[in-house]
Amino acid sequence: xxxxxxxxxxxxxxxxxxxxxxxxxxxxxxxxxxxxxxxxxxxxxxxxxxxxxxxxxxxxxxxxxxxxxxxxxxxxxxxxxxxxxxxxxxxxxxxxxxxxxxxxxxxxxxxxxxxxxxxxxxxxxxxxxxxxxxxxxxxxxxxxxxxxxxxxxxxxxxxxxxxxxxxxxxxxxxxxxxxxxxxxxxxxxxxxxxxxxxxxxxxxxxxxxxxxxxxxxxxxxxxxxxxxxxxxxxxxxxxxxxxxxxxxxxxxxxxxxxxxxxxxxxxxxxxxxxxxxxxxxxxxxxxxxxxxxxxxxxxxxxxxxxxxxxxxxxxxxxxxxxxxxx
Amino acid sequence: xxxxxxxxxxxxxxxxxxxxxxxxxxxxxxxxxxxxxxxxxxxxxxxxxxxxxxxxxxxxxxxxxxxxxxxxxxxxxxxxxxxxxxxxxxxxxxxxxxxxxxxxxxxxxxxxxxxxxxxxxxxxxxxxxxxxxxxxxxxxxxxxxxxxxxxxxxxxxxxxxxxxxxxxxxxxxxxxxxxxxxxxxxxxxxxxxxxxxxxxxxxxxxxxxxxxxxxxxxxxxxxxxxxxxxxxxxxxxxxxxxxxxxxxxxxxxxxxxxxxxxxxxxxxxxxxxxxxxxxxxxxxxxxxxxxxxxxxxxxxxxxxxxxxxxxxxxxxxxxxxxxxxxxxxxxxxxxxxxxxxxxxxxxxxxxxxxxxxx
Numbered sequence: 001x002x003x004x005x006x007x008x009x010x011x012x013x014x015x016x017x018x019x020x021x022x023x024x025x026x027x028x029x030x031x032x033x034x035x036x037x038x039x040x041x042x043x044x045x046x047x048x049x050x051x052x053x054x055x056x057x058x059x060x061x062x063x064x065x066x067x068x069x070x071x072x073x074x075x076x077x078x079x080x081x082x083x084x085x086x087x088x089x090x091x092x093x094x095x096x097x098x099x100x101x102x103x104x105x106x107x108x109x110x111x112x113x114x115x116x117x118x119x120x121x122x123x124x125x126x127x128x129x130x131x132x133x134x135x136x137x138x139x140x141x142x143x144x145x146x147x148x149x150x151x152x153x154x155x156x157x158x159x160x161x162x163x164x165x166x167x168x169x170x171x172x173x174x175x176x177x178x179x180x181x182x183x184x185x186x187x188x189x190x191x192x193x194x195x196x197x198x199x200x201x202x203x204x205x206x207x208x209x210x211x212x213x214x215x216x217x218x219x220x221x222x223x224x225x226x227x228x229x230x231x232x233x234x235x236x237x238x239x240x241x242x243x244x245x246x247x248x249x250x251x252x253x254x255x256x257x258x259x260x261x262x263x264x265x266x267x268x269x270x271x272x273x274x275x276x277x278x279x280x281x282x283x284x285x286x287x288x289x290x291x292x293x294x295x296x297x298x299x300x301x302x303x304x305x306x307x308x309x310x311x312x313x314x315x316x317x318x319x320x321x322x323x324x325x326x
Numbered sequence: 327x328x329x330x331x332x333x334x335x336x337x338x339x340x341x342x343x344x345x346x347x348x349x350x351x352x353x354x355x356x357x358x359x360x361x362x363x364x365x366x367x368x369x370x371x372x373x374x375x376x377x378x379x380x381x382x383x384x385x386x387x388x389x390x391x392x393x394x395x396x397x398x399x400x401x402x403x404x405x406x407x408x409x410x411x412x413x414x415x416x417x418x419x420x421x422x423x424x425x426x427x428x429x430x431x432x433x434x435x436x437x438x439x440x441x442x443x444x445x446x447x448x449x450x451x452x453x454x455x456x457x458x459x460x461x462x463x464x465x466x467x468x469x470x471x472x473x474x475x476x477x478x479x480x481x482x483x484x485x486x487x488x489x490x491x492x493x494x495x496x497x498x499x500x501x502x503x504x505x506x507x508x509x510x511x512x513x514x515x516x517x518x519x520x521x522x523x524x525x526x527x528x529x530x531x532x533x534x535x536x537x538x539x540x541x542x543x544x545x546x547x548x549x550x551x552x553x554x555x556x557x558x559x560x561x562x563x564x565x566x567x568x569x570x571x572x573x574x575x576x577x578x579x580x581x582x583x584x585x586x587x588x589x590x591x592x593x594x595x596x597x598x599x600x601x602x603x604x605x606x607x608x609x610x611x612x613x614x615x616x617x618x619x620x621x622x623x624x625x626x627x628x629x630x631x632x633x634x635x636x637x638x639x640x641x642x643x644x645x646x647x648x649x650x651x652x653x654x655x656x657x658x659x660x661x662x663x664x665x666x667x668x669x670x671x672x673x674x675x676x677x678x679x680x681x682x683x684x
Contacts, residue, residue, distance in 0.1 A: 069469015
């Protein structure tokens with residue numbers, strides 16, 4: 001089995017699905033001949049032709065609208081938003097149009113679209129490239145939001161997203177693109193959307209997280225175990241809309257304490273929703289309040305202070321200690 | 327040194343003048359007597375329907391309604407140039423085109439009232455629900471047109487917006503995509519002079535809206551939108567070009583809405599004069615086409631009255647049908663969010679079905 005990076009696993013998933021289903025189309029800015037600014041679509045145009053893998057004019061609303069129109073006529077578009085910070089240009093087409101098509105047509109039309117976008121901090125991008133805007137879509141009815149934390153999951157989740165008959169936002173953390181290699185099967189396989197993964201078992205506290213923060217959580221948990229002889233359970237949500245409440249609640253019932261770790265700013269967003277769900281469904285199992293461990297409520301920071309702003313394992317440990325002390 | 331690198335002209339097309347006289351016989355479309363009578367029938371029907379819809383809205387029997395009187399020429403003429411397999415992507419006022427393309431009238435009423443079943447367009451009717459966000463339909467049109475092109479189907483995507491819609495970025499993006507990919511699409515702008523209250527003169531410095539097509543590299547044509555034959559002729563040409571793989575076209579139909587923007591409180595006397603209104607009413611699409619047909623012996627007072635009765639009956643039937651549709655339920659709406667409800671939605675379905683307390 002090949003050892004692949006996450007970006008290679010994503011290319012591999014697109015390759016599989018383009019090969020298996022002629023209705024799958026891949027397009028966006030620079031995704032054709034150039035293979036994408038991160039090379040996610042490298043070699044795909046040469047293999048599948050310009051009708052199926054192609055460059056579009058530089059206009060995000062146009063790209064999302066194109067995906068919307070194609071999807072109502074039976075295609076399965078995988079549209080790339082070059083950086084997720086550019087998504088506001090396409091917000092109407094994604095949130096107001098594509099996400100509500102099935103609902104407003106009473107099921108007459110549906111939009112099996114995947115909107116892919118690189119996002120996430122720690123790689124010194126110019127402004128408006130790294131922002132964690134996923135919370136905006138968690139609040140949007142009618143679209144699923146998937147954020148993989150490793151190459152194996154990225155492939156299985158992306159294939160599920162492409163085969164889903166409803167729109168899916170698929171967010172790829174830039175820091176994970178080439179930092180991890182994993183064994184990834186060559187053939188297509190799926191990981192169900194909406195299913196979390198317990199990536200570290202523990203009895204003392206639950207860390208609910210997703211994306212690149214899964215790795216920060218794991219580092220924190222290891223260090224904390226050594227220093228305090230306490231075991232944190234780490235849940236990788238993988239899909240943040242819908243969230244896998246059963247897995248979270250089962251863990252909290254075991255550990256009785258929880259933090260939610262996210263790279264997005266603190267207020268509202270996915271983390272707040274998870275805290276609310278834990279409170280509604282497991283409050284009598286809790287021995288302490290559930291803490292949001294996250295960056296502060298500033299705009300995504302300037303490059304020179306990025307590392308201080310993003311949660312580190314030490315920052316997470318302070319959160320764990322705080323909840324244990326309550 | 328300076329030279330001209332590109333010049334493009336914007337044609338203006340009129341076939342019948344305000345008095346119903348043929349002014350451009352070369353442009354006179356090849357339509358049978360029956361087809362000409364059918365166009366008149368649809369315009370009369372639509373005018374009656376519009377008048378009735380305005381009253382029904384005031385009585386609370388319809389919900390959201392954007393009056394169409396004055397625009398029958400651009401609406402009926404352009405739709406008549408399409409085939410049933412062509413796909414209409416309408417703005418919110420473009421309900422007549424959708425109904426004449428096959429959207430059942432009672433569903434249009436349900437849409438107006440705010441019922442989900444209004445949008446459940448029959449499988450064999452090639453229409454999208456009316457768009458509320460100005461311009462959003464314009465960027466979806468290339469997607470629908472590209473689907474036809476990729477499948478090798480000889481079908482055309484036709485979208486509508488108004489003068490205000492041409493100010494949206496999406497308007498340019500949609501035309502530009504269609505041009506860049508040479509897609510079978512037709513963009514129709516019904517320039518009815520006011521975007522709610524804002525006149526075209528405040529909307530843009532462009533002398534015509536048709537010239538906005540030039541920037542996208544596609545043909546732009548201005549048409550007397552109150553001349554149904556000109557509208558038919560120009561749209562037919564655009565649709566044929568698109569069908570033959572010769573790319574998209576933008577059409578500006580110069581027209582006027584007699585009524586308010588919508589029935590939700592707009593008062594046109596705040597932004598336009600009686601003189602302006604009566605100037606436009608002189609160009610009325612029904613009057614001039616009726617005059618033309620009468621001169622050819624193709625339309626009589628009896629025809630007119632018969633269609634008015636037909637329209638009244640059809641509207642009454644559609645209202646009865648709309649009244650008989652079952653009410654929506656919250657669990658039903660939750661069920662319709664995805665192909666299969668997600669786990670959180672399943673919990674909410676149970677909660678709102680009263681099967682589970684919260």
